[in-house]
Each structure stands twice: as C-alpha cells, then as structure tokens.
Amino acid sequence: MTKQLLFKSLLSLSLIGAATVAHAEEVTLNAVSFTPKTAVVSHGFKEFVTAINEKFDGELEINWRGGPEVMPPFRLADAVRNGSIDMALTSPSYYSGLVPSATASNLSFKTYEEIAETDYLERMTQVHAERGLHLLGEIPASPVKFFLFFKDEVTGLDDLEGKRIRVFPTILPFVESLGAEPLVMPMGEIYTAMERGVIDGFAQSNLGWVDQFEDVVNYYITPPYYRAGFSVLVNPDAWSELPEELRGRVQTYLREELASEIDQSWDEIIATGYQQMEDAGFQEVKLTGDAADEYLNTAIEAAWQHLAEDVDPELHAELKAMLVD
Template identity: 30%
Template sequence: MKRERMLLWVVVALGLAYAYVMAPSPARAQGSGPITLNFVSFAPAANVVEFQHIKKELFDRVNQLAKGKLVINVKGGPEVIPPFNLGAAVKNGTIDMACIPNAFFEDLVPGVGVTHLSSFTAVEERKNGVFEALGEIYKKAGMFYLGRGQATEHGYFMMFLNKPVEKQSDFKGLRLGGSTSFHGQFKELGGVASTLQTTEYNTAMERGQVDGLTSSVYIATAYGLQSVTKYVILPGFWRSSVALPVNLAKWNKIPSDLRKLMISEMAAYEAKFAPYELEQRNLFIKRFTDAGVKLINLSPDAARWFVTASTEGAWKYAQERQPGDIIPKMRQLLTKK
C-alpha cells in the first residue's frame, strides 16, 4: 500500500515538473504571436502617391524584414476614421499609427502645425537635430514621431481656383477653403478663409461655396477636382505636412530590434520619396491639363510675392492660434540660418 502511494506521488510530481517545464513563461506566451500595428491614413486607398506607395515601399517591406515578429496592418483611409479624428485615435490607442497632415492634430501636439514650412529636407532634419526635437514634442503628447509620411521637396501644395488671377490684387476677396494650415495663407493673400474637410472639396468647388482651395495635386485628383476646377496656380509652395506618429505606449512595447528596424526603414523611405514625388507631381498636373484645366504660371514678381505672402501668413496665423514662445522656437528650429 505504501509502495503504491509512493508510486502515485512520484507520478504526480513528475507530471507537475513536466507541466512546469513545458508551460510557456509569461514573456514567451506574450511573444508567441506577431506584434500588430493597426494603421489608418488620411488619404483614400485609391490615392497612389499618398496611400499605396507608403504601403508598398515601407509597410510591406517592414513586414517582410520583421519575419513574422511584427505586422503593420493597413486598415484603410478616411472611411475607417475621419481625417480630423486621426490624431486623437493614435493618442488614445484606438489605432496604433497613422499618416496625418499636421493641421489635423496640432491641438494635441502644439507646434507641429508648422512643420510643412521647414527649410530642411527630411534627410537634413535627421542630421541636424530637427528630427530629435520634433520627437520630444510628440512624446509629451503620448506619441512617437516615426518621421515624415511624405518627405517632399518644396512646391508640394498648390492653389486650385475657379477665378483667374495674375497679380496681387486679383487675390483680394477670394473665398478660399482648406484645413487650418492654409488659413494664414488665405488671409495674407487677401482672401476669406473657411475650413473644409478633404471629403468636402469637390462639393464646395462644384457648388461655388468657395472660389478655390489649397491642396496637394494628389488629394485634388483623388476627390475629382479636375472636373470642377478651371485653374491651377503655379508655383507651388511648402513641403507636405503629413507626419507618421505611433501611439507611444504601443511603441514602447515593441522590442528594441524591431523599433530600430522601423526607424531605419522610415529614414530610407524618406530619402527615396522626394525624387519619386517630384516625378509623380508633374504627371498628376498633366491629368488636370488633359481635363481642360488651365495652368496659370505667375510672373516672377507675382510668384515671389505669392510664395512669400503664403509663408509669412502661415507663420502669423500659427502665432495667433498658439500664443507664447512655441511658434518662434519652431521657426528658429525649422529655418536655415
């Protein structure tokens, strides 16, 4: 009897030991599946340059190099989360990361609403301390700044009008719409500013609610402005304002090797995007001219005034919206000496 009991205890002890050895530790269990980062863009999925390109050239590449340890899950565009809600969605963890124009969430990250006015390329910003300085600002808002979702050269934004302009006085009184990033420009040019969601652009132009608006040629194309616009004004101005923030709590849970991979691939993507975008910009402008839209190339004097007024107006408006020293500090940070 005693021998049977002893044998029973040995079997139980061996069973418990086996279970202990074979059971995954908490850390192992947590890492048994891939880390998933859910991504949403402000741009529609049909937008080749602003949606499809980053998915193919950055996210798909990261997924491949991560070898199943990390997956960036592209959920979609504005149909998933309205663009003006993306910043809050990243901050509170509703989604993990997003491409967002700076004006759409500047209230959450004070100062970033002027990054499109930077004198530096994205490559230069990673070398001269601008990238790190922006990163600190994002961290205070509960986000990690991965980089510029669209690292463009100057001239990225353009004005689309239904009234012709040639000189400074022609801009006075124009009803101009767009995000708050452009309100300072509109006012400095002598126009009347109104806020429009990108999804409202086509209807506002078609119904004559505005005389024109400022946008990238890609967003303009995605929302069919070539069918409701008469003129495109050149030169263009500023860089893209799109940033790629990640929820900070989620970012901190990613193993360091995968964080390094994402940062490295983001920097490489920024360097490749600028020449690609310039080529695409010209092709998309041709879509407008092919549709019968007229290009208005301002004279050198008018062009100089137009770009300067647009930029100064943007800085002034930013200061009005965010009194204090944050905007002067940002101007010093983003301006070549």
C-alpha cells in the same frame, strides 16, 4: 531509438518550438490613414507599410485597415493617443489642436534629407511625447507642393480679395493674408463645395484627382508653395509592446533609410499630375518677379507668424531655424 535519432528528434522539436515562440512574439499594429488606400497621395504610406512588413517579417506587422471610411481624418491623432488605434498616418495640420508645432514641417521648402540633418525629428519626438503620442517619423513628399485652384478667372493676387477658399489648417494664415476667406474642410468635400458654389477655390496639391475636377476648375496659380510630409503617429503603450531593440531598429530604418527613398519616389507621380492639369485644360496664372517673391514670402512668413501665437517662443525659434533659416 538510437542516440543519433533521439538527438535529431530533439533538435527538430527545438526548432519547431523556437519558430512557434518567434511567431508568437510578432507584434501587430493596426493602422489607419487620413487618405483612402487607393488615393495617389497614399503612395508613400503604402511603400512604408510594405517595406516594414517585409524587413521585419516575424517581428512586426502593420495592419493597414483603411482610411476615412474607418475613422474621420481629424480624429486620428486623438484615437492614437487614447488607444483606439495603434498607428495613424495623418497630415500635421489635422492635429494642430493637439500638437500646434506639428504644422511646422510643411512650412518649408527643404527636402527630407536637409531636414533630417538637423535635430528636427528628435525635437518633435519630445514634443509629441509630451502630448501622449510617439512620433515614429515622417512619410515625406518634399517634391509635392501646393497650389490655389479656381473655377472663375483670376489674373493675379488682387483678384483673390474676398474669395472663399478651402484650406487645411496649415494654409489658413497664408490664404487669409491674401485677403481671401479661408474655410477648413476635408479633401473629400472639395468637389461638392465647388460644384455648389460654397467655395470659389481651394488649396491642394495636384496628385491624383485632377481629371475628376475638369468641370469645376479652370485656373491655378503658380509658383507652388510649401512641402508635403505626413506624420506616422503611434500609441505609446502599443509601441512599448515591441522589444526596445526592435523599436530602435524600426525607427532608425524609417528615419535614416526608408524616408529618403520615399521622398525621392514622387517624381513620376508629380509629372502625371502636371500632365493631367494640362490635359484637363487648366490655365496657369504664373506670378513672376516681385509678385512671385511676395507670394512665396507671404506663404512662409504669414504661417510662421500665426504659429508663434500657439507655440512656445523658444521652440518656435528652434523649429524655424531648422526648417527655414
């Protein structure tokens, strides 16, 4: 064998070996979402998984195993903390028992970019670490707002007195302050509860489900309130399996580039939701003037007052300054 041929053979073996090592070093994180893969509201996480797997191909793969059929939504944060799963997409309010301040991210009318300009993500990363979780970042949906939907006619806020309204935990104080009776339940149980008269209405966004609720919804109240945003939680031990330099690149990519792109990608989906409400014949109960101002102010103040009961006063003040004031 000539020296040149020997050199080429050794070079080929070296390249094969390097590729094998690189492949062996790829880390897979198994993820579960609080929503089904096919749900419209999963749009942002789908974009996240696709982007991460493409950008960090050979270094990191996120294996999105599914949603509620894999694990009940309210158990996801605990499952991440104890290592049953590596990563979860969840609503901040779904793990408020573990991290009470997490719900603050919804109690705002700011965009993701406005929030990211503050120290909010860094501060909440510290808070989550204290509870055994790594907050990778947010899958934002700032343009997505929430409404109250009803089957029977409502004409204004006075009609809400005593009504049983399905909520997720973040919205509970607001609904309670309106004189209604809030009931916490998962999204998947809303239709049956409305159909059977267990609840009179529910709090929800208008994404992807409207055409399936035509026979149990006739009215909705505007203006909408809050903002949507979903937490990406990672088990600290699983996260530490990635090289430190890679962890930094992944987190920076999500927080400083990808999240803003996702936040700006909801417009068509939101427009479709409004069109579906119109096609279904839902009637808008539009609050105006002082009534609208009272409604939105109550949404913010009731929630932040309630949050003050569970969050350290200094942290509460920090978060409110970044999200509201």
